[in-house]
Amino acid sequence: MIEVKNLHKSFDGKKILEDISAQFLSGKVNQIIGQSGSGKTVLMKSIIGLFRPEEGQVLYDGRNLVDMSGREVKRLRQEVGMLFQGSALFDSLTVLGNVMFPLEMFAKMTRKEMEERAKFCLTRVNLMPEKFGLYPGEISGGMQKRVAIARAIALNPKYLFCDEPNSGLDPVTSLVIDKLIEEITEEYNITTIVNTHDMNSIMETGAHIILIEKGHKAWEGSKDDIFTSDNKSLNDFVFASDLFKNVRKAVNNK
Amino acid sequence: MLKSFFKEVGEYCLLMRKTFSRPDNWRMVLKQVPTEMVKLGVDSVGIILIISVFMGVIMTMQVVLNTENPMLPRYTTGLMLRDTYLLEFSSTIMCLLLAGKVGSNIASEIGSMRVSEQIDAMEIMGVNSANYLILPKVLGLVLFMPVLVTFCVALGLLGGAGVAQFTDLITMSDYIYGIQYAFIPFYFTQGVIKSLFFGFIISSVSSFYGYYAYGGALAVGRASTHAVVNSSVIMLLADVVLTKIMLT
Numbered sequence: 134m135i136e137v138k139n140l141h142k143s144f145d146g147k148k149i150l151e152d153i154s155a156q157f158l159s160g161k162v163n164q165i166i167g168q169s170g171s172g173k174t175v176l177m178k179s180i181i182g183l184f185r186p187e188e189g190q191v192l193y194d195g196r197n198l199v200d201m202s203g204r205e206v207k208r209l210r211q212e213v214g215m216l217f218q219g220s221a222l223f224d225s226l227t228v229l230g231n232v233m234f235p236l237e238m239f240a241k242m243t244r245k246e247m248e249e250r251a252k253f254c255l256t257r258v259n260l261m262p263e264k265f266g267l268y269p270g271e272i273s274g275g276m277q278k279r280v281a282i283a284r285a286i287a288l289n290p291k292y293l294f295c296d297e298p299n300s301g302l303d304p305v306t307s308l309v310i311d312k313l314i315e316e317i318t319e320e321y322n323i324t325t326i327v328n329t330h331d332m333n334s335i336m337e338t339g340a341h342i343i344l345i346e347k348g349h350k351a352w353e354g355s356k357d358d359i360f361t362s363d364n365k366s367l368n369d370f371v372f373a374s375d376l377f378k379n380v381r382k383a384v385n386n387k
Numbered sequence: 388m389l390k391s392f393f394k395e396v397g398e399y400c401l402l403m404r405k406t407f408s409r410p411d412n413w414r415m416v417l418k419q420v421p422t423e424m425v426k427l428g429v430d431s432v433g434i435i436l437i438i439s440v441f442m443g444v445i446m447t448m449q450v451v452l453n454t455e456n457p458m459l460p461r462y463t464t465g466l467m468l469r470d471t472y473l474l475e476f477s478s479t480i481m482c483l484l485l486a487g488k489v490g491s492n493i494a495s496e497i498g499s500m501r502v503s504e505q506i507d508a509m510e511i512m513g514v515n516s517a518n519y520l521i522l523p524k525v526l527g528l529v530l531f532m533p534v535l536v537t538f539c540v541a542l543g544l545l546g547g548a549g550v551a552q553f554t555d556l557i558t559m560s561d562y563i564y565g566i567q568y569a570f571i572p573f574y575f576t577q578g579v580i581k582s583l584f585f586g587f588i589i590s591s592v593s594s595f596y597g598y599y600a601y602g603g604a605l606a607v608g609r610a611s612t613h614a615v616v617n618s619s620v621i622m623l624l625a626d627v628v629l630t631k632i633m634l635t
Contacts, residue, residue, distance in 0.1 A: 181511060183507065183510070183511070207513045208513070209513075210510075210511055210512060210513035211512070211513045213511060213512075213513075215508065215511045217504045217507070217508060218504070219503055219504060221503060221504040221505050221507065221508040222505075223500075223505055223508075224499075224500075224505075234512075235512050235514075237412065237415055238411055238412050238415060238512065238513075238514055239411070239412075239512075239513065288512075294511075
């Protein structure tokens with residue numbers, strides 16, 4: 134479990150996050166949602182440790198990231214996997230090479246074992262073996278996301294971070310990626326935090342959701358609570374489109 | 388302006404400390420050195436070949452045509468060409484050219500990795516990205532510099548020999564006598580030593596600008612320009628210092 138307590142972060146005197154407290158549960162897809170510029174990426178990067186908060190605590194199963202030495206952070210990061218918005222695959226390495234990279238860096242395995250582990254991860258994300266030798270530029274965006282997930286789980290992480298995993302993907306592929314993240318989270322009991330503003334994603338996999346608005350936590354709940362909540366910030370965000378307004382009417386009239 | 392200068396120097400020093408810290412995995416870092424040597428060094432041989440030969444030809448002709456003085460011995464041309472190549476051309480001028488080719492390559496490669504979050508991905512994995520990306524480039528270029536210097540000197544002198552062979556501006560015997568006359572072997576060593584420093588400056592300064600290229604494509608372009616301009620200026624300043632130390 135990851136717990137954030139009274140987190141504050143500002144840039145050049147401008148407050149981006151103010152007094153954020155939240156719990157992210159293990160074995161569940163925890164989502165940080167909010168409009169563009171609301172501070173959700175800053176929150177995620179502060180939790181990972183790419184940004185250092187001015188105040189507050191980030192507890193990884195009780196271990197406070199903010200107080201850790203460089204060496205401790207490094208050790209912790211080997212328990213973390215991350216799926217970036219643009220996949221962030223290494224251009225110079227093949228698909229297999231990308232997944233083997235963290236293993237080659239840190240795992241005490243023979244080359245054959247590493248290859249087997251990398252192939253297992255790629256197969257787990259439903260990637261065909263004929264794609265293993267291709268470079269990231271030679272595969273589709275959806276496949277790149279799958280490779281990035283395979284790379285993120287290669288070292289059996291305890292924590293998985295996904296920054297807008299559906300950006301640039303069509304609705305069908307987005308759904309496949311969402312389901313994959315959900316399955317992997319439950320299968321390996323990972324604490325997964327997904328940063329998204331994709332409504333389909335929220336309604337599909339949002340087991341635990343935190344809404345960020347102007348740097349504050351505006352709402353917390355699950356996807357099932359969305360239709361019954363009277364929180365204004367949540368309603369303004371979720372039911373911004375006519376489609377979802379109609380869905381809410383239909384659900385409430387049942 | 389002074390504040391931003393010192394900030395940049397400080398950031399550069401911190402990056403170098405990170406770069407030269409103990410690698411997470413020596414094998415992974417050293418595995419890349421030969422690749423970088425090929426990419427940064429061997430792939431630059433073509434441009435060095437063209438420039439060294441042509442500059443050898445042009446300098447030989449210029450010296451012959453501008454020193455038509457009966458007081459000057461006929462071997463002066465070979466002597467001047469040799470010492471110019473050994474002392475300055477093979478190290479400083481060649482490295483200024485390399486700063487353009489190799490410097491922009493390094494800055495844009497690392498800069499693209501920064502803007503596409505590949506460096507962040509490494510950091511999140513717990514990999515020391517500076518060490519993994521920059522150290523092999525520095526080692527690869529620095530270790531290959533003596534080869535480039537030797538190559539540059541040999542080709543420049545060959546260009547001069549071409550002038551002696553195919554024109555009647557200077558005889559081959561005068562030219563050969565000139566390039567052998569009063570040869571000081573330390574001049575070659577000096578060129579090699581300077582090139583090692585310049586190789587380090589090109590690779591580290593260019594990596595620095597690429598590593599901190601925050602933004603999009605524009606930032607990568609800016610990093611590439613800064614890398615070439617600043618490594619050239621720093622190299623010239625270092626040249627003054629190194630020449631003063633080694634020749635006095």
